[in-house]
Amino acid sequence: MLFDTGNNWITRLAEAHQAGRLAAELKKIRRYKLIIIDEVGYIPFDQDAANLFFQLIASRYEVGSVVAAAMIDRLVHHAEVLTLTGDSCAPANAASSLPNRTAQTETDRSPLGQDSQNLRRLAFE
Numbered sequence: 001m002l003f004d005t006g007n008n009w010i011t012r013l014a015e016a017h018q019a020g021r022l023a024a025e026l027k028k029i030r031r032y033k034l035i036i037i038d039e040v041g042y043i044p045f046d047q048d049a050a051n052l053f054f055q056l057i058a059s060r061y062e063v064g065s066v067v068a069a070a071m072i073d074r075l076v077h078h079a080e081v082l083t084l085t086g087d088s089c090a091p092a093n094a095a096s097s098l099p100n101r102t103a104q105t106e107t108d109r110s111p112l113g114q115d116s117q118n119l120r121r122l123a124f125e
Contacts, residue, residue: 002029003036006053006068007043013052022052026059035060036067 004012016025029035037056045053060066 001034001036002032003038005039006037006041006045007039009037009056010045010049010052013056014048017052022055026055029056030059030063032064034065034067036069038069040068040070042070 013022013025016022035056057066
C-alpha cells in the first residue's frame with residue numbers, strides 16, 4: 001500500500017516525467033495493490049497536473065485499487081476500525097447480474113485479496 005497527498009503524487013509524477021521516466025514510475029506504482037491519494041481537491045490541479053493525475057488513475061485500471069479522499073487524516077483521527085466477517089450481498093448481486101460470467105467470491109475479485117475483509121468499514125465516534 002502506498003499513501004500520499006494528491007499534491008505529493010503529482011510532484012512525484014512530474015519529477016519522473018521531467019526526468020523521462022514517467023512510464024517506469026507508473027509501472028513501479030502498479031506493483032502495489034492499493035494506493036491512497038489524500039487531500040484530493042484541496043489544492044486545484046493545473047492542466048499538466050490534471051493530466052498526470054489522470055495517467056496515475058488510468059494506469060491502475062483493472063490492476064489495483066485507488067482510494068481518493070479529502071483530508072483522510074482528519075476523518076480517521078477519532079475513528080474506530082471495525083472488522084466485519086461474512087459475505088456481503090452487494091458482490092453476490094453484482095456477479096449474478098452479469099451474463100456469461102462465472103461467479104467469484106469477493107476475495108477473488110478484490111485486488112486486495114484477503115486484506116479487503118479488513119478494510120470494510122470505519123465507524124466514527
